[in-house]
Amino acid sequence: MEYEEKRIIGYSRQRMFDVVADVAEYKHFIPWCRDSTVFDSKDNTKLAKLSIGFPPIMESYTSRVIMLRPSIVKSTVICDSLFKTLETSFIFSEGKQPDTCHLHYHLQFEFKSSLHAQFAHLFFDKVVKAMVGAFLNRAEELHGKPTIPHEKPQILHYQS
Template identity: 45%
Template sequence: MTNKKTHLLLKALLDVSEAHSVKALRGNTKRANIRQVGSCGVLATRRDSLPLCPSIPLVTPSRSFINLVAPISSRRMEYTECRTLGFTPEQMYDVVANVEQYQHFVPWCKKSRVTKGPSGNDQAELEIGFPPVLERYSSEVTCIPNHQVRAVCSDGSLFNHLETIWRFAPQKNKEDSCKVDFYVSFEFRSLLHSQLASVFFDQVVKQMVSAFESRAATLYRNQQGASLRRRST
């Protein structure tokens, strides 16, 4: 059974790696190999505090990420993204803190549920993957209402380390917007799984803030439209 599972995992890794390489090769014919994106933060070693980024225009996201041209290994990878979104801190906090709904909109998340951990904090149990790779892991979630959501992987065979931090702050002179600071650090437990690092980085990590923004739009802009329609009748 173990050999069969390993064979399927290797086949999936080869298929995904080949598809990702073809996509990168096509892109290289249209642009230089080195990609640079404006950043409101600089990747560094793990820091104790995560300051919010300075104010930026509503339509201008700012991202920083490691160079994916570097050889894939089991090393730790980090990513930060700071954006100003057209929702209140309370609204964005509610979307991020509602872990049980992740299965409906978070990339690659198949199942999500919340239980109480040994310390009394919420324990998020997530299932992520793509056929035939399917893995489960648990994270301890700590929240500061309307300000911060932090999740640290506490159990699972996929990650040796996984930490995500979301922070929300009001936007001055704009009641219906907020600054969102997103940080994630991860390291796969096995070298075999680490071959998926660049795919995981591109298709999950870099899409995370946009996924939560889209979720907020679905929840709150529909509510606002319904409220306006009720007032006009």
């Protein structure tokens, strides 16, 4: 399953980078994230254990998060039995107005289990729409109202 979008949002890329790079806080604002613990952090890389719950399923996995301030946050699952692949990337570039940026978001994942895959197909649309929204809501909680209304996403790729 794969989803990709881009849009202009009303926060600077530095502020959005800080929200997305703060993996330890995901458990407080990402839907279905039940736990997020960073257990190693060096230079521009973090290793984190994340637990996700889509009742009745609860699973954990480990991700390597690579960050290039203030432009890129990329997460890749490692050493896992749940996913064949799970990659997310947030790319932020300067907006044309002050305190705005272009967001390019990409999510690709495939479960190893056919049961998990069937379950994911049922909720894929809801999950991808909620993910970026959760980060934008967190930015508003931390930084106040956006400087401009966020654009609706331009969906570049959608495959469930």
